[in-house]
Amino acid sequence: MRVLVTGAQGQVGHELLRRVPAGFSVSGFGSQDLDISNADQVLAVFTSIKPELVINAAAYTAVDKAETDVERAYAVNSDGVGFLAAAAERLSIPLFHISTDYVFSGDSDKPYTPDEGTQPSGIYGLSKLSGEQRLIEECSRHLILRTSWVFGAHGNNFVKTMLRLGADRETLSVVADQHGGPTSAGSIADTLWALASSFQQEGRLDWGVYHYSGAPACTWYDFANEIFTQSISLGLLERRPQLTAITTAEYPTPAKRPMWSVLDCRKLADGYGLYPCDWAQDLRSVLQQLGDLKGA
Ligand SMILES: NC(=O)c1ccc[n+]([C@@H]2O[C@H](COP(=O)([O-])OP(=O)(O)OC[C@H]3O[C@@H](n4cnc5c(N)ncnc54)[C@H](OP(=O)(O)O)[C@@H]3O)[C@@H](O)[C@H]2O)c1
Structure with missing residues (x-):
């Protein structure tokens, strides 16, 4: 099956290309070769590749910058997806797309199900x-x-920020009142490939919206704590910075962050036997990969 992957140089795009299962031939396009906000380029690539499935890993992901770069955020996250969708429909092929916990208000205290009401509070969430x-x-x-809360060895993310700051500073303040599920880019890629394989075998899927994130839910503070515990045991850091738990109000950002980002992933588990990844276990492999890259 011929698959087109957009945003191939992002965290998830990169892992999609590293983990192609047997039976698929993949063409991965980075933003410089396929700008999804350019309708003509989208049509030209679809015409030349003739994909049988498209996985869109491209997105404008700069959450804070989006607040002032509104036009570009919508051009990529809304128009770009629209161009891919129209081109896929024209070829009668499916489009897999990745979205975010930021579509919700974050005011809940129960995991969000895929059919729950959306209410984004910033430009990134609105555009997605x-x-x-x-x-x-x-x-x-x-x-x-x-x-939610995507991390991997490739690209920018919280794990790499913590490692960088942890190496430079003796103390670090981390937000401890936002809850979510850290999710490895690799496990997202594996989940998308499992769904693609199911489509390849059955010729169909139950189309719609699904949730997928790492378990168990935690706070950024818990996540940082685990990052430092594992980094020290793997020899990536020599000493542990002293962590201070702070509130969201003490760490103001241009875009409001959801306080509650926990996603209910049962629809994917019930429908396809695909379960949330154990983020702490995935963190260990990502840190090992970073250690290997550092040593290389
Ligand atoms: N990161 C998270 O914590 C998180 C959480 C929830 C959901 N998500 C969603 O997960 C998906 C993958 O995110 P990620 O973490 O892999 O993001 P990422 O690392 O920022 O990758 C996004 C990729 O999209 C590319 N891109 C940007 N504009 C483009 C355009 N107009 N045409 C084609 N490519 C374009 C970027 O290329 P350039 O760098 O060259 O611009 C980048 O390589 C996105 O849909 C995101 O919204 C992410």
């Missing part, structure tokens, strides 16, 4: 929700996988 809506309207065979 708009992209979901374009996809649902314009492509009949769509699969939207919402995820």
Whole structure:
């Protein structure tokens, strides 16, 4: 099966390309070769590759910058998804798309189910929700996988920020009142490939919105704590910085962060036997990979 992967140089895109299962031939395009916000480029690539499935890992992900770069955030996260959706529909092929916990208000205290009401509070979440809506309207065979707190060895993320700051500073303050599920980019890629394999074998999927994130839910503070515990045991850091738990109010950011990002992943487990990853276990492999890269 010929698969087109967009955003191939991002965290998830990179892992999708590293983990291609047998039976798939993949063309991965980074932003410089395929800008999804350019409708002509999208059509030209679809015409030349003739994919049988598209996985969109491209997105405008700079949450704070989006607050002032509104036009670009919508151009990529909404229009871009719309162009991919229209092109996929024209070829009668499915489009897998990745979305985010930021589509929710974050005011809940129970894990969000895929059909729960959305209410984003910032431009990033609004533009991603708009992209979901374009996809649902314009492509009949769509699969939207919402995820949260993505980390991996490739790209920028919280794990790498903690390692960098931890090496430089004696003390670190980390937000301890936001809850979510850290999710490895590798496990998202594996989940998407498992769904692609199911589509390849069955010729169908239950199209719609799904949630996928790591378990168990924790706070950024808990996540940072585990990052330092594991980094020291793996010899990536020599000493542990002293961590101070702070509130969201003590760490103001241009875009509001959801206080509650916990996703209910049962629809994917019940429908496809795909369960949340154990984020602490995935963290160990990511740190090992970073250690190998450092040593290389
Ligand atoms: N990161 C998270 O914590 C998180 C949480 C929840 C959901 N998600 C979602 O998960 C998906 C993957 O995120 P990620 O963490 O892998 O993001 P990422 O590392 O920022 O990768 C996104 C990729 O998209 C590319 N891109 C940006 N604009 C583009 C355009 N117009 N055309 C084509 N490519 C473009 C970027 O390329 P350039 O760098 O060259 O611009 C980048 O390589 C996204 O849909 C994101 O919204 C992420």
